[in-house]
Amino acid sequence: MTEPRKADAAYLAIKHAVIEQALTPGTRLPEDVLGTHLNVSRTLIREALARLAAEGLVEAGRKRTATVAQPSRAEAQSVFEARACLEREVVRLVIKNWTPAMGAVLEGHVRSEEEAARDLPPTVCARLAGEFHIKLAQLSGNPVIERYLSELVSRCSLILAIYGNPHSSQCGIDEHRTLIESFRRGDEKTAVRLMVTHLNGVQERALMPEKKPVDEDLGSILGRYSAGTAAITPITTTRRRRKSA
Structure with a gap:
């Protein structure tokens, strides 16, 4: 190597x-x-x-x-606020640039999430769930957004390690599939609403009392x-x- x-x-x-x-x-x-x-x-x-x-x-x-x-909790709040802003723009750009090949990429990743949910620990499933969002950022076609969102997703995982509840694999997978359907339809309004609801759920799960x-x-x-x-x-x-x- x-x-x-x-x-x-x-x-x-x-x-x-x-x-x-x-x-x-x-x-x-x-x-x-x-x-x-x-x-x-x-x-x-x-x-x-x-x-x-x-x-x-x-x-x-x-x-x-x-x-x-x-x-800290204040830093965590700032991370989630910044991430929500970027993710909304990612949704807009993904719909703007949408091709059938992009749908295949996302569906392939969701299948990996499903396989992990059957066989692997929840923490691995949570990492794959975060990588779905990184894939979306890559599909946006904006490498600057991809870079910063990748960092924010990783930091959200760290925040979950301190304050969060366990990752719910099936909920995340279902929400990802619903997002993909809205991308295919070109329904930006619904996709943004789904993304905001999804991220609110992640944030709510993340900012719990600190773990030992x-x-x-x-x-x-x-x-x-x-x-x-x-x-x-x-x-x-x-x-x-x-x-x-």
Whole structure:
């Protein structure tokens, strides 16, 4: 595996562990421990942590060990407000640019959500639900919106890890399918209404009383995420394509 590939794999392994709530807010992320368990150099780990810090998932400083970020309730409220604004514009752009191929992309992702709901933990289902919104942002054709919405979706997952109730897979899947139907009809008014209702539900679920952190060894957590990193393909920006959080 090339150095850039290793860096991407390390970044995605840590990111997925955070989004799936295996690495809980406040968890220390020592570079040497991460490098050992992910089998990459400290230089690449530092690069991965810098990317995650830029996305608001990690808090890092020159003189202290990085930790998983712990957004406050005020920050969480701001994140959801910004996300709602971007998602409404994504809906408009997706309908404007709609093609049958876009419907196939979204339907394929929803099928992945359904398979995960049958076989995988709710935290994995929640990550896939968020990725549906990232796919929508990709399909909007606006790479700037895609970038910022991707970061906001990830931060919402982190907020859910602190304050939220468990993800309801079937509700999210049903709502995603209903959104796709409104896109196919070109019904912008209904699609926006469905998206706002959907996001309000996510926000309501997210801002619950703070959870207690899970006491689990960092090495055992990373072991679960390092095994498949060679096969992980980063989500890339396209000019044409793509998520319930």
